[in-house]
Amino acid sequence: MKLSFDTEVEEFRAEFAAFLDANLPTEAEAAERSRSTAHLPEWARRWQRLQFDEGWLLPGNPPEFGGRNAGVIQQFVHREELSRRRICHSFNPQGVGIIAASLLSFGTEEQKHRWAVPILRAELTAALGMSEPGAGSDLASLRTRAELDGDHFTVNGQKVWTSGAHDADVLLTFVRTDPDAPKHKGISVLIVPTDTPGVTRRPFASYTGPDHKDFNEVFFENVRVPAENLVGPLNQGWRVANGSLGHERTLMWLGEAERLEAAVRDFRPTNALDKDWYATLVMDLQALRLLGSAALARAARGEQDVPALSVLKVFGSEAAQQALEHVLDAAGADGLDHPAPTAPYHHMAFDDDSASWFHRYARSFGGTIAGGTSEIQRTIIAERVLGLPRR
Incomplete structure (x- = not known):
């Protein structure tokens, strides 16, 4: 199966790609690294602010909030293009993806302009x-x-x-x-x-x-x-909590797909046992993309499918973790080597390409915790997909 999009969506993708080609900070400009997920070097503030001003920060938002009223499929290809190029659109991901989004969903008009807009424009971090x-x-x-x-x-x-x-x-x-x-x-x-x-x-x-x-x-x-x-x-904070994590979960599976793709790309099996699990890795990647595409189609029709997002969350995060565990085991002592991070910043959206296999594997545990642990997701699946009793 080959998934494709209509002409309008691909034109949207091409416009965004042209923006990236013309405006990405150079490696020299991006030499200063962020020291935490709420620290923005000045170049990163300029980069985020430019995306906001041009409507590319969160394209599903209206223009006054850093977007261009893009549809669900357009938002997907925007995220996909970032993932494919391994680009960070913000070094304050929780501020942009969760906190500002929650303020726009639940805040007053005064709160949106006092807090959300400055966070989106990189004037504040959260x-x-x-x-x-x-x-x-x-x-x-x-x-x-x-x-x-x-x-x-x-x-x-x-x-x-x-x-x-x-x-x-x-x-x-x-x-x-x-x-x-x-x-x-x-x-x-x-x-x-x-x-x-x-x-x-x-x-x-x-x-x-x-x-x-x-x-x-x-x-x-x-x-x-x-x-x-x-x-x-x-x-009524529980509603805000569910909305906050919902903003984080909607396209989270793309990050796990990127990790699986990196394992497929960077590791080559050398024996029959390695080839067996490597084939499973390739199939998991295809399954994740197909399940994600089905969920995307439902979202484009306006359907809310929280259980499907839970299935994607569990499957994607655990498949990536298992794949990296196998890679680390197969790599042996070489997997513990820690090369210096030399990749330019725009190769660091999800994982540093220059990181050791151990580092990538250790980071994978965050995927089974952030945005709702695997145990919580299994409870949602049990109750809302399988219809099992709470006890």
């Missing part, structure tokens, strides 16, 4: 304050409290794994505003500027080494947040 100690996959168990006192909320509690928080200007923060309500019902969402008194951000290192710090602990001690910073209705 981090997502969801996970807590004891409330990671089970977001509804969060315990950070926000008490309404006149025209302000007073926030107390802790977040963890907050990517880029130490470099972010604002946090989209999920808080409990009604401790007596069922746990899914008493949650609200606040925009919290990180320079607010009482906010403490503590970055910590990951396996990538002490010099690379993206994760943070964030502490809130009697933090006063204006009530006008409430995003969506009071105590």
Whole structure:
């Protein structure tokens, strides 16, 4: 089967490709790297702002929010072209893809222009304050409290794994505003500027080494947040959470397809056992693209299919992880080698081509966690696809 698009869609793709050819920063311009997912070097701010101004940042948005009212299929080929060329359209992915998108879906007009537009234009960066100690996959168990006192909320509690928080200007923060309500019902969402008194951000290192710090602990001690910073209705934060992760999940499978394609491209089997699982890898890649294309067609018809996205999320992330595990095993000691990152920035959208197989494999675990863990996705599939009882 060969998938193709109509002339109008391919003309859209060609226009975007021409924009990229004419405007991509050079390797010399992009020499300064981002130090976290909320840090934007000046060249990266200029690059993101240019995309916003030309309608290529999020083409499905209206022009005033960095788009051109593109349809679902056009949005797909936009993302596909970025994936194919391995281009980062923003070095603050959660700010653009989740936080600004959530503000545009649930925020007031004032919030859209005060917060979302500056995030999209790279004038501000944002981090997502969801996970807590004891409330990671089970977001509804969060315990950070926000008490309404006149025209302000007073926030107390802790977040963890907050990517880029130490470099972010604002946090989209999920808080409990009604401790007596069922746990899914008493949650609200606040925009919290990180320079607010009482906010403490503590970055910590990951396996990538002490010099690379993206994760943070964030502490809130009697933090006063204006009530006008409430995003969506009071105590209706669960709707915002589902919408936030929905923005992240819609085309997430493309990133996993890119990882599978990289494994197909960069590894060549040398014995019968390797050839057997390599064939499975190729079939998994084709299956993922076909399932993704079917989901895309339903979305283009206006159908919402959350269970299908869960199937894609589980299958894509786990297939990529299994493939990279096999590659690492077959590569042996050579798979542990860590070459210096020499690829130009536009080859670093999903994985650094120059990274070791171990590095790629270790990073694959993020795919089975971010945007909803495999365990949570299996629960959705069990209940909403297979119709199994909750117990």
